[in-house]
Amino acid sequence: MKMDDYYKILGVAKSATKEEIQKAYRQLARKYHPDLNQEDQKNAKEQFQKVQEAFDVLGDAEKRQMYDQYGISPDQMGTGGGQGPFQWSFAGGRPGRGTSGRSSTRRGPAGHTDFRFDNIDGIDLMQMFGNAFGNASPGDIFGNSNMPRRGRDVEQILSIPFVLSITGGKIDVKIGQQTVAVSIPPGIVEGKKIRLPGLGEASPNGGEPGNLMLNIQVDEHPCFSRRGNSLYLDLPISLKEAVFGAKIDVATPKGNVTLTVPAGASSGMKLRIKQCGIGNGDLFVILLVALPKNWSEADKKLLQQLTTEPHEPIRRNIVW
Numbered sequence: 001m002k003m004d005d006y007y008k009i010l011g012v013a014k015s016a017t018k019e020e021i022q023k024a025y026r027q028l029a030r031k032y033h034p035d036l037n038q039e040d041q042k043n044a045k046e047q048f049q050k051v052q053e054a055f056d057v058l059g060d061a062e063k064r065q066m067y068d069q070y071g072i073s074p075d076q077m078g079t080g081g082g083q084g085p086f087q088w089s090f091a092g093g094r095p096g097r098g099t100s101g102r103s104s105t106r107r108g109p110a111g112h113t114d115f116r117f118d119n120i121d122g123i124d125l126m127q128m129f130g131n132a133f134g135n136a137s138p139g140d141i142f143g144n145s146n147m148p149r150r151g152r153d154v155e156q157i158l159s160i161p162f163v164l165s166i167t168g169g170k171i172d173v174k175i176g177q178q179t180v181a182v183s184i185p186p187g188i189v190e191g192k193k194i195r196l197p198g199l200g201e202a203s204p205n206g207g208e209p210g211n212l213m214l215n216i217q218v219d220e221h222p223c224f225s226r227r228g229n230s231l232y233l234d235l236p237i238s239l240k241e242a243v244f245g246a247k248i249d250v251a252t253p254k255g256n257v258t259l260t261v262p263a264g265a266s267s268g269m270k271l272r273i274k275q276c277g278i279g280n281g282d283l284f285v286i287l288l289v290a291l292p293k294n295w296s297e298a299d300k301k302l303l304q305q306l307t308t309e310p311h312e313p314i315r316r317n318i319v320w
Contacts, residue, residue, distance in 0.1 A: 006054035025055040148207030154200040158214040162221035229281030236290040252276040
């Protein structure tokens, strides 16, 4: 066999990564599985065996190194041929070659063979194929209708209050005819999903039900906003508080905190309250000077008498 045959069989380059080789193998294993190619099962079995043999070599770092260097794998030394990564058996056929491990088959109606993987050479093949094809069962992957299939996952939007997304807690969710108390972890962000096992669609043939995936949406807060683990608050203060300074109680996720507003504060000044955000995040308070809407004549006259001017022009940075 030529040195690059195994790469050609899997349709990958010689520089392919382990992940690319595994991906190619999973796709081809499903494509050529005889149970999915009833009309041309003989040819499918041959292709299936070639794919397995190629993956057995290229999927193993030591075997691949020897194959790249000498054009043969350790399995071919003294045996005249490579061996597949696991054993298999088909209705009407003989067992194929394989390395150590277990596999089992069960004949079904009309000579149909149920195909089941076990643990081969320490590789959890059920997990491997599950990762390749989502949460599909073996029956889903190989088209075997006799094997129980897990029900489909169902996705549902769940809107939660802003405060709950920060502090965490429980919220009742209506699912069909039942109400379920769902735990919300502290600091959850919009777009995250919470999985509720067994609350998805029922299996069509006696398998396990699917999962319910809750897609989290967070309601806006009238005062607070979030950026990463930091919280932001626009805090109105009076003209008197801005001029003379003040101490103001501010509500935070960790209780009320006294904030010191310095004398001469202007709108837009940002003050930080450490570790009062999300986790170890901070709370940033943006001061907004709120002027009174109704001025008395006495207040207006007093304001006209003020002679204090800023040390620097307040509009110096306004340019075109």
